[in-house]
Amino acid sequence: MEGHISEALRIATTLRVLVHETGSSTPLLKQLNPSYRQLTIVDTPPPGPARPGGVVLFFIGVGVAMSEKGVRPIIDLQNGLPTQQLVSIDNWWNQIMLIFSDAGQRIVFTRRQLLLTLANKEGGAHVDTNLPAPYEKFVLESPLKFAVNGVMTDTVNLARFAAVQSAAQMNDCLERHFAWIAT
Numbered sequence: 001m002e003g004h005i006s007e008a009l010r011i012a013t014t015l016r017v018l019v020h021e022t023g024s025s026t027p028l029l030k031q032l033n034p035s036y037r038q039l040t041i042v043d044t045p046p047p048g049p050a051r052p053g054g055v056v057l058f059f060i061g062v063g064v065a066m067s068e069k070g071v072r073p074i075i076d077l078q079n080g081l082p083t084q085q086l087v088s089i090d091n092w093w094n095q096i097m098l099i100f101s102d103a104g105q106r107i108v109f110t111r112r113q114l115l116l117t118l119a120n121k122e123g124g125a126h127v128d129t130n131l132p133a134p135y136e137k138f139v140l141e142s143p144l145k146f147a148v149n150g151v152m153t154d155t156v157n158l159a160r161f162a163a164v165q166s167a168a169q170m171n172d173c174l175e176r177h178f179a180w181i182a183t
Helices: 002-019 026-031 090-093 113-119 131-143 155-177
Strands: 038-043 062-066 070-073 085-088 097-101 105-110 145-148 151-154
Touching: 002 026, 002 113, 002 155, 038 090, 038 155, 070 155, 085 090, 090 113, 097 113, 097 155, 105 113, 105 131, 151 155
Parallel strands: none
Antiparallel strands: 038 085, 062 070, 097 105, 145 151
16 A cells, blocks of 8 residues: 555656746746646546535545456546546646535645645655645545445545546646657
């Protein structure tokens, strides 16, 4: 299991290097294409509320599948997720991945938040003893546990699954937009 955890942390760090932009750092994709945020990438949008004015109280934006090795993130972009669509990298990076409700409070995690927490705080590139409070509460201290085809999983795995699934999406994006690099 430890190997899978470190792999997800490396993936999150790589995705951070590719797309995360701050005042002091330029993402690698921007160096290849200054308009990188508008490049398209496959994503699955979160559902809207069931009725107008409603609120989504629970959402897991990571596709999971059962295999002989247990529960795994879906990385087959051709056959895995039926509601996929092309969105801009900017929308993809800021897409909602997890929603939880707790005592009337709605807790939302975007792809950016999950991947930066894995990369910057859980050991991908840095280790920080002060994790964001909602992440610590909902992902680490009292993770949501559920069964998929009788196999237990939890939100700790889902954060890492988000990294793995995001890597598959980014790989597809890079192949479509930067095929000239591979040749």
